[in-house]
Ligand SMILES: [Zn+2]
């Protein structure tokens with residue numbers, strides 16, 4: 001018997017204004033392979049990467065039609081015959097990293113995020129804008145009970161990749177950190193950075209996001225053209241803007257690091273050597289590892305991270321993505337599925 005579920009399906013990428021995701025009845029993947037689990041969705045967060053996928057900026061897509069969504073909060077519904085690490089009814093999260101080969105040089109040296117054979121949730125395999133999803137049991141995570149189903153969703157990408165960005169920025173306790181853009185990821189990052197006694201400056205054009213940053217104890221807020229009281233030691237950019245990189249380098253102190261958390265970036269204009277001189281560094285943040293997710297979920301629980309969320313129904317995924325595109329809310333959009 002073929003079991004059917006509701007899903008928001010992308011058949012042809014298009015501008016979000018044309019509502020490219022359509023609600024469809026599609027078969028639930030069966031049978032499960034021996035290391036797979038079938039998960040019943042509770043919620044799924046909405047990420048900028050979903051927007052880039054839906055609008056065709058990550059061309060060519062490895063799979064079409066595709067069900068996007070990689071900030072999954074779900075309950076284990078069925079187990080493949082070899083799955084021992086979870087049981088039916090466990091509440092788990094699924095992140096962007098869906099699977100890797102575990103044999104290439106990157107995987108072996110702890111950089112599975114760079115695996116050339118990596119698969120990604122809601123990109124190379126169907127994701128969480130649906131009632132059910134399957135995932136390899138080695139790539140799912142038990143979720144801290146202190147987060148409800150909605151509040152937990154943004155942890156799975158905004159949180160995990162925000163944490164990786166913090167690590168790659170090499171920020172140390174007490175240093176000055178600049179956050180450029182203040183959406184779902186940055187609003188989690190600032191809470192960790194404050195916990196580490198960093199002084200956090202937030203640069204964003206959106207007045208609402210500036211207010212949100214003040215509420216979360218930013219030491220200074222302004223736009224990327226404003227000059228803060230001092231140079232920043234580390235910077236993280238969350239905006240898909242190449243020209244912004246030059247503005248950030250103007251603010252970055254000697255020996256500083258800029259981590260760019262963007263799967264898609266417009267072209268960076270020519271950079272004069274002066275801006276990089278004195279050992280300034282730029283690093284891209286690409287995907288996440290399982291270790292990132294494990295470490296971050298532990299920190300999220302320990303320091304009681306508060307996620308700001310805006311709920312939408314599954315059918316309203318296009319609206320959620322559109323509101324994300326135009327910064328119409330603070331924090332993260334989350335689809336409530338069951
Ligand atoms: Zn690999």
Ligand SMILES: [Zn+2]
Pocket residue numbers: 047048049050070096157158
């Ligand atoms: Zn994401």
